Amino acid sequence: MSVINVGIIGFGTVGVGTFEVLTKNREIITNRVGMDVIVKKIADLDIKTDRGVEVHHSLFTKDAMDVIDDPDIDIIVELIGGTTKAKEYILKAIERGKNVVTANKALLAECGKEIFEAAERYGSGLAFEASVGAGIPIIGALKGGLSANRIQTILGILNGTSNFILTKMAKEGLFYSQAVQDAVNLGFAEDPPTLDVDGTDAAHKLAVLLSINFGTTAPFEDIYREGIDSLTPDDIRFARELGYSVKLLAIARMLDDRIEARVHPAMIPKNHILANVNSEYNAIYIDGDFVGPNLYYGLGAGKSSTGSAVVADIMNMSRQIRVGLKGSAPPLGHIHPPDKEIMIQPMEELITSYYLKVTALDRPGVLSMISGILGENHIGISSVIQKGRQINGSVPIVMLTHEARESDVQKAVLLLNNLDILTGKTVTIRVEE
Amino acid sequence: MSVINVGIIGFGTVGVGTFEVLTKNREIITNRVGMDVIVKKIADLDIKTDRGVEVHHSLFTKDAMDVIDDPDIDIIVELIGGTTKAKEYILKAIERGKNVVTANKALLAECGKEIFEAAERYGSGLAFEASVGAGIPIIGALKGGLSANRIQTILGILNGTSNFILTKMAKEGLFYSQAVQDAVNLGFAEDPPTLDVDGTDAAHKLAVLLSINFGTTAPFEDIYREGIDSLTPDDIRFARELGYSVKLLAIARMLDDRIEARVHPAMIPKNHILANVNSEYNAIYIDGDFVGPNLYYGLGAGKSSTGSAVVADIMNMSRQIRVGLKGSAPPLGHIHPPDKEIMIQPMEELITSYYLKVTALDRPGVLSMISGILGENHIGISSVIQKGRQINGSVPIVMLTHEARESDVQKAVLLLNNLDILTGKTVTIRVEE
Known part of the structure; x- marks a missing residue:
């Protein structure tokens, strides 16, 4: 032999x-x-x-x-x-x-x-x-068992460190910094875990998946990245009350002539299979035109x-x-790669729904002022939670929006943050249904 | 071209x-x-x-x-x-x-x-x-991305029809026959769906997975099979109260010189990723010695x-x-298949824990009589639910056992069913932790 x-x-x-x-x-x-x-x-x-x-x-x-x-x-x-x-x-x-x-x-x-x-x-x-x-043999699946499909959606929990931190925050109500410390102590995070928690590592991985899918390199620098360091246990709890879990998601959606490619904290419905991926586990959810929804789950590091x-x-x-072959298949698995490049849609053109938490003085007319600004920016509200528990005269007002345009939401948030009735920065989390 | x-x-x-x-x-x-x-x-x-x-x-x-x-x-x-x-x-x-x-x-x-x-x-x-x-590209995963591992456990929800029926029973409290009718009406089941619900289809699939894993054909006829037709919404509800979901599982566990291979309804902890696989979806959970726990999820039919x-x-x-190759790899993926055959452990030697539901007359001393029979057969009880709601003088007594031997449990169930204080057949469901 x-x-x-x-x-x-x-x-x-x-x-x-x-x-x-x-x-x-x-x-x-x-x-x-x-x-x-x-x-x-x-x-x-x-x-x-x-x-x-x-x-x-x-x-x-x-x-x-x-x-x-x-x-x-x-x-x-x-x-x-x-x-x-x-x-x-x-x-x-x-x-x-x-x-x-x-x-x-x-x-x-x-x-x-x-x-x-x-x-x-x-x-x-x-x-x-x-x-x-x-x-998790996800590259093999894309090159092999899924290769007859036009992949339409990729939703990935691709960084175990940030998923561990978010799980700690969700299950134990910890603050971000406490959960990071736990992750460092348990060996699940470097100190500081910058590339893990700021979305860079997940974006690297999303770029690799996109390259395999399209047979050509993905423009990594065009993938939007937003980390988990500004999330609070409050936001995670409000999300849960609304029926969602918060995960750092790497998201790709294939549109007609371009794609969405972005990494950021996102709310997903609690009964979505991805919402049950906890601690240091990773998972990749893939929807293909024939195979339908698929999930691949396992330890994403170690x-x-x-x-x-x-x-x-x-x-x-x-x-x-x-059997005498070497390099018989090109690394990205396409014998005839496409001529055109992968075009990533600019983030400001994203259309999705949003979680908004506005912290404002508890005065009459506040909600109408806030909803007025949202309305002027074409943002419709689908549900509101206003919590009674005042802290120093402030209350958090939590809203879910209908589908809205990212640029409108960013503009509205700037306008909201300039109101003198606001006592904290407005938090936005994008929602993936 | x-x-x-x-x-x-x-x-x-x-x-x-x-x-x-x-x-x-x-x-x-x-x-x-x-x-x-x-x-x-x-x-x-x-x-x-x-x-x-x-x-x-x-x-x-x-x-x-x-x-x-x-x-x-x-x-x-x-x-x-x-x-x-x-x-x-x-x-x-x-x-x-x-x-x-x-x-x-x-x-x-x-x-x-x-x-x-x-x-x-x-x-x-x-x-x-x-x-x-x-x-779901599970065969590709076993032959490819997982092939460096010694697979230790396979837990599969391998039949979409029975999973659809069980999900209906769990979510809507339907009886088995009603849930089957719904499945037939929606096109998720043949009428009657015999091979789907009696475990045969899942056992066929388990045999294929075992063949790939070991590089030699598995003895299909030695795989234990038990269907879902005797489950009741009551059992599913009691299981939930105890923290479990009920699934038709195809189970393989690699022991030292033989394996467990069996298909039957099983209780799995609600927070296990498999417990969240619902409706017509299939999933295969695989634990390998290096890769750790992996899950593969998707539509298992259609x-x-x-x-x-x-x-x-x-x-x-x-x-x-x-590239000029044909049949270069044998169908089971092992260039040097093993000499020895796959030995499946006889079902009566299985050691696991059990859910037992005994329906008995509501009289003093009944619980002690039941636990006496269990004890004599080396079956320890870890928790008991005795429900107050009497129906015609009978109450269901629901127990979880410690690990016990299948043959002992079958013997104890026979003895229990012969007691004249029993008013219904004893139900056993195996528990997978």
């Missing part, structure tokens, strides 16, 4: 996870793939720290080029992350005709065009199942779940190598 | 759905596959009935062998169902070296060994994504969802044909 040699660049959490999957499940991997898949070299700047796994010292090198230039290595696994060194190494591996596996969503979202084109030019395989939803996806890619490539 | 010719045998609901996907999404299919995929022949005994789709009459034949023997046809799609004619046609197509796509779970579960071996012998491709969960999966298989085969 012949052997597939794998080289790992970056031996952090995911690198160790990948190594553990390959070693602990070696027998089933061999049976399924038909070849023995072994790690031949591991590159990391730190080759001293004990990672709790047994690795023969001869596998280690400090120089990633030792891995890339090893003629016996068939598959290079890039797990250092970031968009500088990782990009350089991946491009070098591709140029040498190596198959490449990566979990690097930032790189694929921000420099995808260059990477994908290089892979096609050199006929190198490039796989990245682990880049979205870790072990050593083992991410390692599971990295090794699935390695196995898939090994199967191809076994 | 060259062309992939497809032949469809069986032009019922799923056949029409498959044709619709191929024609309506022809452009995206061509772009993704790199070849034009067209339907060249359709065989059905009835070639007169208008199915609401435009098909040129020259495509039709009454003789399936016209399709199988057409040298231009690359992929044969079997959609007639059943285990007689379908088997004959599939084997003939395989013998002629054709690629075969089928949605036929009954055939794969009951005659899989013969079919899979023939496909390997003749090097024919054989794909069956549509056989489990219709458009023209379009099933057509989506059939066409995904056609596309995948077309991609292989384009």
Whole structure:
């Protein structure tokens, strides 16, 4: 039996996870793939720290080029992350005709065009199942089982850290900063968890999903991003009273000649299957024209779940190598990619319904003044909660609007915030039905 | 550009759905596959009935062998169902070296060994994504994105008809027979829906999933089956009061040297993601040693969802044909299948906890008599609800047990049912935590 040699660049959490999957499940991997898949070299700047796994010292090198230039290595696994060194190494591996596996969503979202084109030019395989939803095989589903569909909607809970924080806030009534602290203490968040909570990480992942769906790179910089740091337990409680859960959603909707692509906190009905995705779990809800609504759910991060996806890619490539193919399918899965680019609708043109919380002095005529401003800006109200509990003479007025235009809502909020009867900033949360 | 010719045998609901996907999404299919995929022949005994789709009459034949023997046809799609004619046609197509796509779970579960071996012998491709969960790409996930894992647990809601009926019973308090009638009227069930509600259909699908997981056919006849027809709205309500939902579950658990494989009504905690899978939706919950808990959710039946999966298989085969491969992977995805067979644990050895509802005369000492019988049979009680509402002097006594052995529970139930203080049959529902 012949052997597939794998080289790992970056031996952090995911690198160790990948190594553990390959070693602990070696027998089933061999049976399924038909070849023995072994790690031949591991590159990391730190080759001293004990990672709790047994690795023969001869596998280690400090120089990633030792891995890339090893003629016996068939598959290079890039797990250092970031968009500088990782990009350089991946491009070098591709140029040498190596198959490449990566979990690097930032790189694929921000420099995808260059990477994908290089892979096609050199006929190198490039796989990245682990880049979205870790072990959830969503990229495989889009390229495979769902590929007969025109995807109409993607709703993703794509960042486990922010979902953990929101779940804590919802279940325990914690403030954002307290929930972040809990997440940091439990190892679910970096300190500070900026890219997780500001929507950047989820937007990276949404860009990767869109690229697969359309067969061409998505313009990452045009994806609207808004984080969860200004949400309060009050808003989450009011949302629940109105029948909704609050999630950080990555949303794509295919319109006629362009798409919506945005990441922000959103309210979804409590009985929606996505509303039941809690804690560190991720889920991707996809509606296709024939398949209908589908959901994919699992742990969206972590050593083992991410390692599971990295090794699935390695196995898939090994199967191809076994039958004599390499890079037979382009990385985005379209043999004839489209000529036109993905056009993302400017955020101000979004039409959706909104949750608005206005905090105002408890005086006669306040509600009429507020609804007047909304009305002048073409925003209709579908329900109102005015809570009795005055705090220093102020009351929160919570409203759900009918469908309205984002630019109108932003304008109305500016006008509201300038009223001297307002005692706090107006909160808006978009609603996804 | 060259062309992939497809032949469809069986032009019922799923056949029409498959044709619709191929024609309506022809452009995206061509772009993704790199070849034009067209339907060249359709065989059905009835070639007169208008199915609401435009098909040129020259495509039709009454003789399936016209399709199988057409040298231009690359992929044969079997959609007639059943285990007689379908088997004959599939084997003939395989013998002629054709690629075969089928949605036929009954055939794969009951005659899989013969079919899979023939496909390997003749090097024919054989794909069956549509056989489990219709458009949910669960087979692709097991063969692909999850394939680095040792799967430990499968919990499936695999029959949409019975899930629709149970949801109706739970949400509207209907009796079983009323809910069945609603399902029939709405087109979610055949009349009578025997194989759907007695667990056979779900067991067929579980057998297919187990075959993929282990790389060898599962012994379908050893899968325990119990239907939903004896459930009452009372039991569903009591379950809810105890914090559970009742679902028809297909369950597989991998033990050391054998597995549990069973289909029966089961109680699952209300906050389990599976408990939120309602109406005609299906879902498969899979726990793998590295990936952790995963869920796959979608419409598990119907023209379009099933057509989506059939066409995904056609596309995948077309991609292989384009690069010159055919039948390169065995149908169960294991290059080296195991020598040993799948051993299913006898049902009487199952250890789990149970819901018991005993209906007895409301007399002093009854509870002690019942708990005495349970205790003598090594069954411990973890909670009891005794409801005040007497009906003709009887009260239901609802209990949750600690983990107990199935054979002990069956023995205790027999003893209980022989007590003359009992006024109704004892109901048992197994609990999945």
